[in-house]
Amino acid sequence: FGQDCAEGALAWLARCASTRQRLKVDTLLQNGPFSVEFRDKYLAVVPFSVHGTDKQGHPVLITRFGGVDLQAFRDLWAEGEELQRSAGLPVNAVVLFHLRMMVYMTEVVMARESQRQGRVVDRILGIMDCGGLGVKHLNSPLKSFLGAVSKESVPLFPETMHATVLANIPWVVSRAVWPVAKPFLHPVTQSKMMMTSSAAELKAKLCELIAPEDVPPYFGGACRC
Numbered sequence: 001f002g003q004d005c006a007e008g009a010l011a012w013l014a015r016c017a018s019t020r021q022r023l024k025v026d027t028l029l030q031n032g033p034f035s036v037e038f039r040d041k042y043l044a045v046v047p048f049s050v051h052g053t054d055k056q057g058h059p060v061l062i063t064r065f066g067g068v069d070l071q072a073f074r075d076l077w078a079e080g081e082e083l084q085r086s087a088g089l090p091v092n093a094v095v096l097f098h099l100r101m102m103v104y105m106t107e108v109v110m111a112r113e114s115q116r117q118g119r120v121v122d123r124i125l126g127i128m129d130c131g132g133l134g135v136k137h138l139n140s141p142l143k144s145f146l147g148a149v150s151k152e153s154v155p156l157f158p159e160t161m162h163a164t165v166l167a168n169i170p171w172v173v174s175r176a177v178w179p180v181a182k183p184f185l186h187p188v189t190q191s192k193m194m195m196t197s198s199a200a201e202l203k204a205k206l207c208e209l210i211a212p213e214d215v216p217p218y219f220g221g222a223c224r225c
Helices: 002-023 025-031 036-045 070-087 093-117 141-156 171-184 187-191 199-209
Strands: 048-053 059-063 124-129 161-167 193-195
Touching (some): 002 141, 036 070, 048 093, 070 093, 093 141, 141 171, 161 199
Parallel strands (some): 059 124, 124 161
């Protein structure tokens, strides 16, 4: 068992190093291929935020894909495809920019929290708000985006997830989107996913994980930051 575990860890490390090299991860924060205009458009179209820490000190990352303006995302995706062709990128630039955000989480936010808390912080609590997702999202580039991000994130960020709360889960997500994304996730990662459907269930779950005064108001909390 020990040898198998060690060999598995080495294989994962090799896969991680290969993926980092293929995507040129080490250059994304300082010398990435993104213009200021592309960055601003991404931040305007894809709603996400780093929102403090949970009760155990893990940074909290919130994404709200149900609130994406699909036409704006189609335009962004097309621009990402053009940048992929012109810059010779291995993936759509929208996917690469999202991975850049994850690199920022692991290399900047976690390092800052480790220094502040006086211990190693190497996990995040993710909250993915799926409210508003529907069939129309499955017929848009958003589906390709989520699949590509899931696929590339597995080797790049092994065991960086403390837990993920899937909030406001509609039927189409549980029946269609989740089966698409799930095969790309490691079984251990799958076990860390928590789904909530009602507002009351979501608020109760988040208050277990995050201080009520730090839960955003759109999730029923009292945070006013």
